[in-house]
Amino acid sequence: MIAGHFGFAALVKARARQAPLWALMLATVWLDVVFVPLYLAGIETIEWVPGTHGGYGAAIIHANYTHSLLGALVISALFGIAFGVAWGRRTGLVLAAVSFSHWLLDLIVHRHDLPLLPGDAATWPKLGFALWQWPWAAASVELALVVLGAWFYWRAARAVSVSAGTGRRRAGLASALILAGGLLVLALDVSAILG
Numbered sequence: 001m002i003a004g005h006f007g008f009a010a011l012v013k014a015r016a017r018q019a020p021l022w023a024l025m026l027a028t029v030w031l032d033v034v035f036v037p038l039y040l041a042g043i044e045t046i047e048w049v050p051g052t053h054g055g056y057g058a059a060i061i062h063a064n065y066t067h068s069l070l071g072a073l074v075i076s077a078l079f080g081i082a083f084g085v086a087w088g089r090r091t092g093l094v095l096a097a098v099s100f101s102h103w104l105l106d107l108i109v110h111r112h113d114l115p116l117l118p119g120d121a122a123t124w125p126k127l128g129f130a131l132w133q134w135p136w137a138a139a140s141v142e143l144a145l146v147v148l149g150a151w152f153y154w155r156a157a158r159a160v161s162v163s164a165g166t167g168r169r170r171a172g173l174a175s176a177l178i179l180a181g182g183l184l185v186l187a188l189d190v191s192a193i194l195g
């Protein structure tokens with residue numbers, strides 16, 4: 001899930017205007033960004049669901065540090081603190097919450113692979129509602145997030161530009177870019193379902 005996270009970032013931007021959109025976008029995928037070096041180092045791994053050749057939703061992701069509940073909370077808190085120092089407490093809190101929203105959205109789609117403690121320390125049951133078992137349903141949730149995000153962003157940006165008396169076209173353009181970008185990422189994912 002990438003498009004859905006970005007859609008959520010646009011949704012938040014409509015409400016938390018003080019936080020730059022790029023920082024919100026980065027926050028929504030921050031856990032995955034931290035995942036990349038750990039993946040390259042072989043510490044976190046991806047396993048394809050037996051009988052599939054990969055593709056959208058066909059992964060069991062052993063991101064036992066970045067995507068453990070405690071790990072996600074710590075990484076999100078650090079992310080929020082770093083930005084909070086620069087931009088103030090309120091923005092830092094928003095960015096920390098948005099970073100942690102990644103884990104909550106992943107919880108809906110992941111296949112029982114999200115541990116509670118880093119490194120799956122206590123071998124407690126892993127979490128995930130496994131919506132990826134039904135790729136079209138998961139893609140529909142992402143589509144809804146992208147469309148809602150672009151729509152709320154447009155409404156908020158238009159309201160700001162109307163009250164300021166300028167930049168109305170810019171609000172429309174930014175929303176169109178959010179929508180087009182989200183749909184493009186989603187289309188690539190959906191082509192993986194079809195292929």
Ligand SMILES: [Zn+2]
Nearest residue numbers: 031032102106
């Ligand atoms: Zn993730």
